[in-house]
Amino acid sequence: MSYRVERMTLSGRIALVVGALALCTIVSMPWWASQGLIRDVITLACFIAVAQMWNMLAGYGGLVSVGQQAFVGVAAYAMFVMAQTWGINPFVAVGLSLIAPGLLAVPIYLLLHRLEGPYFAIGTWVVAEALRLVATNMPLVNGGAGMSLRVMTQFSAHERAIAGSFLAALLLLVTVGGSYLLLRSRYGIALTAMRDNPVAARSQGVDVQRLRFLIFVAAAIGTGFAGAVYFMVQLRITPPSAFSMEWANLAIFIVMVGGIGSIEGVLIGAVIYFFADRWFGEYGASYLIVLGLLTLTTALFFREGLWGLWRRTIDAPWFPTRRTLIRVEGDAS
Amino acid sequence: MTTLLSTHGLVAGYGDMRALHGIDFAIGPGETVALIGANGAGKSTLLRAIMGLLPVAADMVTLDGAPVGGAAPHRMVQSGVAIVPEGRRLFAGMTVDENLRVASEHAATPQGTPWTQERVYNLFPILREKARTPVENLSGGQQQMVSIGRGLLAQPRVLLCDEISLGLAPRVVREIYEVLPQVTGQGTALVLVEQDVSLAQRASQRLYCLLEGRITLEGRSGDISREDISAAYFGASHALD
């Protein structure tokens, strides 16, 4: 009698195929979809990416941040400066701009990790605020007036659509696919252990500090990627929009309502947020009151979110990360 | 014998892990009862469950015949059950005097002569000298005295003592155990969780032995033989060797 470890499930295989098809569909959009649809899909991809990065931080790393907009803004501004001021090809600039949040995340983490739990969160907010003020006062980025990405006019609408769709697919592949791979790797076990009990994980030899640091930097880069893509499509950036609290807001709403600590929850939450924003956004303040109260209610009463509720009925993960021990009967070994 | 505090088929645990499987325990006024058992047998868990620190059903714990299981710890204190917790758990950053005052300011209504800080200082004179010292600067034995003093100032009818001799020098342990008769003398019942079996046997009138969350032996401390205890302590299979 022997055992083997089963890591893939039927639902997981189906989800992989669906995911691959979805990415192909996104890349093919410029040849069949309208400009409006392409823009919507890119926006949704950015929401998913920012939320999934927050999910890795808060759901696995135990690092609750309310200042992820710092990395959205820094990457987007880096991209605008490279493309518009220095004349680098905008699509190359999107890639190069990721250096900025990656580098910035190092000192930010080293400073803020000294703060206890909830103070860490407010610390990230201060950093985001400070960066907003720096951008407002910085002549290189045209201060509070903001910048326009006029260089994009050298490309046709079709070319821009191709680049945008490709980048959106790449963004999802890197943030969602990357998280999935990470969670299935040997680090995944450490991360899951850390999520469930950081103290126990440490005693089992998980280097919690180092893992947290790496997650923080990786999440900064992933969040920055979403920011660069989002503002490339917007063609315009200002300090209040780049460093907007709304990024933290949407990431927290999506992850909490969808279900923290699961990739499935992020996808569900992002779709809900996207359509809620689309259908009820015009109600402005009243809509945001409901959004805030939903976040509050989830934190108080349904901490596992919608995906958690769903899993109680049907346990078929789309992104299985569990290892199941299966007994193989009749094996001589 | 009248029963003051008792448990009935008490089950309790941490999360999914059950540590106690149906404990029937009782103690009368002024009685000293010892709980012995190996590490992990469930002694501390039983005290925590009685104290309301673990979720249990109401009728699993009764005080004066009334169900009190699962009541909040501060409610248990107010109804006359206090604990000297494992590891002493003093309030760091506060002086000896302040530690004791917190307890006396939230005490139950005293039955008989109330415990005062003065009486605690008479019991442990060294604490009078250290009254203004922050508790983290005391020796282990002195900290244990503060912890016992805190328990007494809650004016308990039942005092649960969780391993009060742990980590202390034999002389200090003797000093502490010598004052216990003064506590029971005025009708306070004592539950002693103790690692040192012979000390537990000497200090108590009755004892219970726990093994893997079950009571394996119960009786008058003076009547129980060493063989009985070691069989109950290590389990039957071990004793048959």
Next chain:
Amino acid sequence: MHWIEGIVQGILLGGLYAQYALGMALMFGVMKIVNVTHGDLVILLALIGISLADLAGIGPWSVLATLVPIGAAIGWLLQRAMLNRVVGNDPLPSLIATFGLSIALQNAMLVVWSANTRSLPGGGIQQASVEIGPLFVGVLPLIVLICATLLTGGLDAVLRFTRYGRSLRAASADVEAAAMVGVNPKAVYATATAIAVGILGFAATFQAMRSTVAPADGPFQLIYAFEAVIIGGLGSVWGAFTGAMILGVSQAIGFRINPGFGILAGHVVFLAVLAIRPQGIFQRKS
């Protein structure tokens, strides 16, 4: 001269920040939670006060006398209805719950009071000033500073010398042990939050008198309170007070260097303290 004036202005501004910071230090000290609505509650109380002055025609001191008990009641309710459910080792639930409430509260205020900035008429006291040595100092900022000092001293005395203060310190040292000697942690917490938000009644009145308030201003007040607490060092009310002074002075001097640099200077000093002395200026050890 220019700089001395800046420092004095900064200390006076610090008086207001101290009133934000005290409650945050108290709540974090005992519960290890941050109430993200802290700043929004300042704004909510200020707007209630302004409307009250408008409708009932009462003066600023009557507004103050009304807002403090209203604040205390709000704080008590907030703790009882919501925060007591999320106090614990995991910082996530309390942060997210109050974060959600903060968004809801800001937008609810927007619906009720619109985005306009408002202020509380002070009956001429805003213009009054006294001459201290070579400087003219506003009477109102001076009152704010004196009030902040008294509140800090009062809170410190409550924590040191009263039954409630002892139970609160016991609960912050070891909440389970406190419960085991008869302290009801939930009641201690509710009173702590009532005190914290009650103090915000002072902050709200003075904020509305000294400058203006609008529904979206809350996050800034939260950040200033937070910076003051961290600069001063956790766990002590006088630390929070001094941290508020340092923050006020940093902002005032930054503002004199360049008006766009004022608030940023405060953030920079905060980050510098975190880099050089993470336990805060007044904490002996980490």
